[in-house]
Amino acid sequence: MNGFMERGFWIFMSAFRIIVWGILGALLFFVFSTWQEILWGNRFSMAFLDVGQGDAILIKSPQGHQILIDGGPDTSIFSKLSSQIPFWNKTIDLVIATHSDKDHAEGIIELFPRYQINNILWSDSKENSGFAVMLRHAIEKEQEQGTAIFIAKDSQTIRWSSDPDAYGEIIWPSKEAKNTYGSSNELSLVLKFTYGEVSTLFTADIPQLVEYELVEKKSEVISASILKVGHHGAKTSNTEAFIAKVSPKVAIIQVGKENRYGHPHQEVLDRFAAWGVSVLRTDVNGDIVVTSTKTSFAVETQY
Ligand SMILES: [Zn+2]
Structure with missing residues (x-):
């Protein structure tokens, strides 16, 4: 009887300890999160994820919104997102x-069933092509489940808060381009995200032809502090005229x-070097986080 009582007491004590440690842990976590919020609040961040040969960028707004531009070529997006959120x-x-x-869309298709996606923007x-059809079906399925779908139009603005200094812009493709160009690279969305005086241009896989059009017709909006280099550094993109007009620091x-x-091409690296632009690459630097x-x-690089 005593043995039972003693055992019962220890069981009670263990449960008591677990509860106390649980409360302490929760408090510590709260204090840590609050400090992190105080230290990192009001910051805008972009994580250029090392998903191998492909693009995937996670943007976090100061208010905690999460925007994903492309999902990379496979399921590596899951572990990459887990490291950031x-x-x-x-x-x-x-x-x-x-x-x-595939190198931009497959990760997105893989992501849909496992994440709650509130909005999708696409062209x-x-x-x-196989992947275009798969992406369309995946987006249609998301729409059936209540996700809002937006079709990109140039000059549209993306806003996630009432802060007038924080927004995204769709720069390409133009309405005319949709009739003139045919390949998926030529019709890649070009976006610019601005937070105060800091701006970033995302050029997906646009080729030279599109770069020349942007230099000619959109020169007032393409300058940026940071450039997500077009088509993984291919020499069929990243012309000197374009680099000069964007004039990025990084x-x-x-x-x-x-x-x-053979991406990135040495000629492209030389062009950036000649313009005094610092180059970071996911194959060498791992995940690259701009805050x-x-x-x-x-x-910051997270290798
Ligand atoms: Zn690509």
């Missing part, structure tokens, strides 16, 4: 599919180690 947070406020090529590609290349395309206030930005 808490495991219980499975909501992406906005997914932007720049175009339907409503009418392409018939260029970020999302590219796979020893990829079979910015409205007046300055810092770059």
